[in-house]
Each structure stands twice: as structure tokens, then as C-alpha cells.
Amino acid sequence: MATGAARPRRATIHDVAAEAGLSRGTVSRVINAERYVSDDARVAVEAAIAKVGYVRNTAARNLKTQQSHAIGLIVHEPHSLFLEDPVIGAILLGTNAILSEADYQLVSLVIDSDRDSDRVAEYLSGGFVDGVIIISARSGDPIAHAVVKLGIPAAFVGHPPDIEGIPFIGIDNFAGAKAITERLLATGRRRVGMIASALDRDSGQDRLAGFRAALGDAFDPSLVVDYPLYSHGTGLSGMRELLSRAPDIDGVFAASDSIAAGALDGLREAGRHVPDDVGIVGFDDSAWALRCQPTLSTVRQPADALGRLAAERVLSQLRGEQVPDSGTLLPTSIVWRDSA
Amino acid sequence: MATGAARPRRATIHDVAAEAGLSRGTVSRVINAERYVSDDARVAVEAAIAKVGYVRNTAARNLKTQQSHAIGLIVHEPHSLFLEDPVIGAILLGTNAILSEADYQLVSLVIDSDRDSDRVAEYLSGGFVDGVIIISARSGDPIAHAVVKLGIPAAFVGHPPDIEGIPFIGIDNFAGAKAITERLLATGRRRVGMIASALDRDSGQDRLAGFRAALGDAFDPSLVVDYPLYSHGTGLSGMRELLSRAPDIDGVFAASDSIAAGALDGLREAGRHVPDDVGIVGFDDSAWALRCQPTLSTVRQPADALGRLAAERVLSQLRGEQVPDSGTLLPTSIVWRDSA
DNA sequence: CGTAGGTCTGTGAACGTTCCCAGACTGCGA
DNA sequence: TCGCAGTCTGGGAACGTTCACAGACCTACG
Numbered sequence: 001m002a003t004g005a006a007r008p009r010r011a012t013i014h015d016v017a018a019e020a021g022l023s024r025g026t027v028s029r030v031i032n033a034e035r036y037v038s039d040d041a042r043v044a045v046e047a048a049i050a051k052v053g054y055v056r057n058t059a060a061r062n063l064k065t066q067q068s069h070a071i072g073l074i075v076h077e078p079h080s081l082f083l084e085d086p087v088i089g090a091i092l093l094g095t096n097a098i099l100s101e102a103d104y105q106l107v108s109l110v111i112d113s114d115r116d117s118d119r120v121a122e123y124l125s126g127g128f129v130d131g132v133i134i135i136s137a138r139s140g141d142p143i144a145h146a147v148v149k150l151g152i153p154a155a156f157v158g159h160p161p162d163i164e165g166i167p168f169i170g171i172d173n174f175a176g177a178k179a180i181t182e183r184l185l186a187t188g189r190r191r192v193g194m195i196a197s198a199l200d201r202d203s204g205q206d207r208l209a210g211f212r213a214a215l216g217d218a219f220d221p222s223l224v225v226d227y228p229l230y231s232h233g234t235g236l237s238g239m240r241e242l243l244s245r246a247p248d249i250d251g252v253f254a255a256s257d258s259i260a261a262g263a264l265d266g267l268r269e270a271g272r273h274v275p276d277d278v279g280i281v282g283f284d285d286s287a288w289a290l291r292c293q294p295t296l297s298t299v300r301q302p303a304d305a306l307g308r309l310a311a312e313r314v315l316s317q318l319r320g321e322q323v324p325d326s327g328t329l330l331p332t333s334i335v336w337r338d339s340a
Numbered sequence: 341m342a343t344g345a346a347r348p349r350r351a352t353i354h355d356v357a358a359e360a361g362l363s364r365g366t367v368s369r370v371i372n373a374e375r376y377v378s379d380d381a382r383v384a385v386e387a388a389i390a391k392v393g394y395v396r397n398t399a400a401r402n403l404k405t406q407q408s409h410a411i412g413l414i415v416h417e418p419h420s421l422f423l424e425d426p427v428i429g430a431i432l433l434g435t436n437a438i439l440s441e442a443d444y445q446l447v448s449l450v451i452d453s454d455r456d457s458d459r460v461a462e463y464l465s466g467g468f469v470d471g472v473i474i475i476s477a478r479s480g481d482p483i484a485h486a487v488v489k490l491g492i493p494a495a496f497v498g499h500p501p502d503i504e505g506i507p508f509i510g511i512d513n514f515a516g517a518k519a520i521t522e523r524l525l526a527t528g529r530r531r532v533g534m535i536a537s538a539l540d541r542d543s544g545q546d547r548l549a550g551f552r553a554a555l556g557d558a559f560d561p562s563l564v565v566d567y568p569l570y571s572h573g574t575g576l577s578g579m580r581e582l583l584s585r586a587p588d589i590d591g592v593f594a595a596s597d598s599i600a601a602g603a604l605d606g607l608r609e610a611g612r613h614v615p616d617d618v619g620i621v622g623f624d625d626s627a628w629a630l631r632c633q634p635t636l637s638t639v640r641q642p643a644d645a646l647g648r649l650a651a652e653r654v655l656s657q658l659r660g661e662q663v664p665d666s667g668t669l670l671p672t673s674i675v676w677r678d679s680a
Numbered sequence: 681c682g683t684a685g686g687t688c689t690g691t692g693a694a695c696g697t698t699c700c701c702a703g704a705c706t707g708c709g710a
Numbered sequence: 711t712c713g714c715a716g717t718c719t720g721g722g723a724a725c726g727t728t729c730a731c732a733g734a735c736c737t738a739c740g
Contacts, residue, residue, distance in 0.1 A: 060728090083426065127395070268633060365698090366720075400696035403727085
């Protein structure tokens, strides 16, 4: 029999009240840790809860309180990348850790097309979530504007250039990119290029700007290629392109570790040795970095902390606290390994 | 201002009824696509819904119907692996596609420790999900037994050896492993080893058994190493161990693509050339396979279909249909590339 | 001793939906 | 003409919780 027996009726707050010889109200006060409950009552209720195996009915609670106790995590990436990108994964884990502590359910909403975008906007207006965390929003993002309009408590991870009124948590992409490029230059490289990506977002823009700032007058626009996605494929194509444009290239800053991994494959394909012929540095210090051959020098970003902080920002708005409108930038650090 | 303005009251079924000049009951019948609604009423209600921007209140619905409209996806893996493993990712995507079509919310429950296990068991008994899909259950799994006891509609992906009464969807690991090992042998390899993994699960066991069957009398237990996790690290350690045990090894069956990727790094480290010195084959045909250098010959498993089918099994139980107690095994195929 | 203020408890009402029943209307055959 | 089956609609009741309110009790102070 696969259909299973009829499930037993779940215990309600009434059963607990009857068992404890008290009223609904008192039980509710114990459950919600409110004031004005005597020690006797508290003990009795707790014993009764354990005895009848009571678990609070979320639907009834949500209905009465007009809240969903859910937070949406909106990710603007293709589904495939969502699963593949270790940075997003780490952010998700951090967010989830904080939210489950606070008894909130995380709902992941992946936006892959304009159709998704509309569906998610409708979902948000339906009150299915009490707040949202938005990852990697692009400029002109309709979802972000819908969130502002609906007045839903929110936080960005990363900083979309054109949206006001929502706090954001990010990293200093400019400083990180500048620092690692300088470090790469310090190894004596003369012809240094970049495989840029996601220029429609602040992360992509700022990493490029940092690279440019590090090079100063030596900056050569023909040594920069760019592609939309932070992906292995971007690195492979980008490296091929750079090699064809400048066969004498001896250093590459890849805008992410996954791109760097692709670039390494591109160099291997072309018979170049890393780091002797070409030095490569990445960005993220994700799971890719250690798995590369040779191991990748990269910029470490605290992805887990980004997720945690964003979640805390949303929760504090939900508690009605005044949240600083401005953003927070977390510091990055350089991890130097064997690829440069 | 980050706190946002007061949100407007959401339209209810009453508003729709008033707008359409009909009663609650009729509106509800239209929404739930029931019989006995006149065309006039249907049109009027649909217009009213659009006009007032009505979205159904899930909490109220769930409360009344005593269902959560959520399905749990229970994954027995460390959090890190959950994000990294492309097979699990593909299963998740397949599951989610089917469930969201049927208006069910997917809730991922990752079990990383015994504490998690207890928490999830309690969660399940709380009625937060109407059904569960269990991935990669180990033998003697307490959660699986709890599910049977609670009578929650469920389906396994993969087949835990000691649990009856729950349908499962799997692949024929034995046949796949046997076939690719035979193909590897056909390239003329003489000393073929295996890096096995997850021997506490059917997938691990069956892949090892298939390998053994393919070798027949030539099977040499000293050429098999095993580690708990399907991971890159397993492949690296395993390859080092195999090389130290049998320096003349010329073929390796890795129990997963991620293991194969690690093994490739191990061979590179030892200066062996693939496929000239050693031929390597993997299992899964995941995103890793194409990214390896050289590209990996492997067994393709329809991970997306596994997820879809498991979801459908659970949904049909929810509809009260009789589901065959037995399992379904989906066929695998061999994808031959450059690593052997 | 009366009263004020604090603590604690019980109860009715409400959240928005679905389910069920009663009843109105229609068409059709006896 | 009547009854009956089928179609359609309206409204009461209930799901399990939280909140507001009312009232009981205790202590302490004038």
C-alpha cells in the first residue's frame, strides 16, 4: 500500500488548553512568549504541549496575523547558473541560516525570463512573502521597482545603480579588483588584459573600473573583452579572443573564478603555461579557486556574511526598526596562490 | 525611508463577489474550476477578479483545506555538496518544474547532521508539507521510516535497500556501470581500477557491483578504493591511492563525474597522460564532464526526468490515486568523449 | 476599609477561504 | 398538470489561531 493510512488529527491549541486545564488565550501567551503568564501556567502548558505533541498551525497563524512568515530570495540568473554559482550558493546558505533562526521560511525565486519577472511581481503583490532579498539586480530592474512601490521590506545584495530607498549589502568590487590587478602587475607582467562580465551590474562595472585604475596610463582597451555571464564558457571564449588579439599577453584578470577556470582551459588549449607564460587572477575565492590547476590567486569575498547581513536588514525592518537607507560595503582580501 | 508606507488592504473573495454581483460560493467555484457555474457567472467573476486585482489568500485556503500545498525535498547531503552537486541540482529543477505547474511550493530540507534529522522529522509531523521526495537516503534512514509511519505521500529518488511501501524512481546503476566498464575494457586496458563512493547507498553499491560484473574473473579487489562522498576530493585522494597501490594502472572507473575530475587532477599531478597512459570514465554526465580536460567519457543519467517523475508520483498519491508500490528504473546511456 | 494599579486569565470575534446544504429554476417525460 | 432530475446560486459554519477586552485577584497605600 503506497497510499498510506489516514493521518491522525493534529493536536490544536484547544487540546493543549484542555490538557493543561487552562484557556486558549493563556496557551497562546505561553507559545508567543508574552508577558503576564504565571510560572505555574507556563509549566503546565509546556508539559501539555509535550504530552499531546502540539505543533503550531502555520496557516491559521498566518491568516490571523496577516503575515506569511516567508522571505523571498530573488535571484536574477538563469536557473543553470543559480545552481552552479558557488557565490550565490554561499549567500543563500547565509541567508537561510539567519532566517530559520528567526522562524522564517526562505523562498527562492529565480528570474530567468521576462515572463518570470511578471510572475514574481504578481507573487510579491499577493502577500506570499513579508520581505525580499534581491541578488544581482540589473539596472532598470522592474522587480526592484515593484518592491519599492509595494513598500515591501527589502534588502539588496550588491548595489543596483539606479534604485533609492532600499538598503544594500555589497563588497567593494572596485578596491578588490584594483588590489589584485596591482598585485598581478607587481609580478612583472607587461601586457595585462581582462575578461570582464556582467557590465549591466555594479559588480561587473566596478571590477572593470578597478582594473582600469590599477593600470592607469598603461590601460589598453583592446585588451578587455566582455561577455554577459559569469561562467566557465565566458572564460574560455574570452581567453581565445584575447590570445588572438594579443598573442604576447602575459597577464589576465578574470572577473570571476569561474571565468578564470575557463581562461585556464583556453590557455592550456593554446599551449601556454600558467603562471610562467601567463599569470591569471580571479575574483570570489569560490570552490573553483582551489580546484583549478594551478590553484587560483583571487579576491576573497565574504559571501556567507553578505547573505546573513541582508537577512538581518530585512528582519529588522519587519520588527519596525528604522534601517539606515544607505548601504554597507564589506571588505575583501587577496588570496595568493599559484596561478600568478 | 526604508520602512515603506502602509501596504494597502488586499482584495478578498468578498470584494470580487460584490464587484461581480454574485456570492462568495460562486466566486469560489469559478476559482477552483468546479462544475455547475454558468458562463455568465464565470465571465463576470473573471472580470471582477481582474478589476480588483484579487489574489487568493493561501493561508486561508490552507487552513480550511487542511493542506499546506507544499512538498518537501529531503536531501541527505552536507550543505556544501547540495549546492555543488549538479545531479542534485538537476533533480531539484525537474521537481520544481512539475510542482510549480501544479501550484505546489517546493521546500528544500537539507539534512547534514543528526540534529537536522530530528528537526526535519518534527517538521514533517507538523503538517508543513503534504508530501515528500527523498533523495539519496541511506539504509536505516530515520526520516524515511518516520515518513512511512506518518503516512505522508512520498517518493524516493534512488532506492534505499531496506524500506518498503514507498515508490521509488531510480536509474539502473548496475547496468550503467557494467556497460561503461566494458567499453573501457574494449579500448584494450589491462589493469583497471575503480574509485568507489557512497557504499552505504544503492547507487554506490550498484555501481561497484556493475564494475565487478564487467571485469568478471579479472576483478582485483586491491584496485578498488572507496570514500564516503561523491566529490572532487574523493577523486584526488582515490587516484593517489590507486597509483601508489598499482603504478601500472591503465584504466579507472570513477563512481561520479566529480570524482573523475579529481582523479584527472591526481593523474596530472603524477605526470600521467590521459587517455594515452590511463583511460578514465565517470558517471552522471553532469556539467563537470564537458569541463574536464580532456572531456569525460561517462554514463548519462536523466536527472531532470528523475525529479519530474518523483514529483508526479507524489502528486498522484495526493490526488488519491493508487500508485504502484514498486519502483521505476530509468535507462542510462553511454556518452563517449576523449578521456578514454 | 476603600481604591488604585498591577498581574493574570478567560472569552468573543475575526482573519479569508472552502464545503455543504437548501432552495430556485429549467426542461422533459408521464 | 405534476414530479423529477439536473443545473446553478446563496449563505451558514467551520478550519486554528491571535487580539482586544473584560473581569478576577492580589498588594499596597492613604
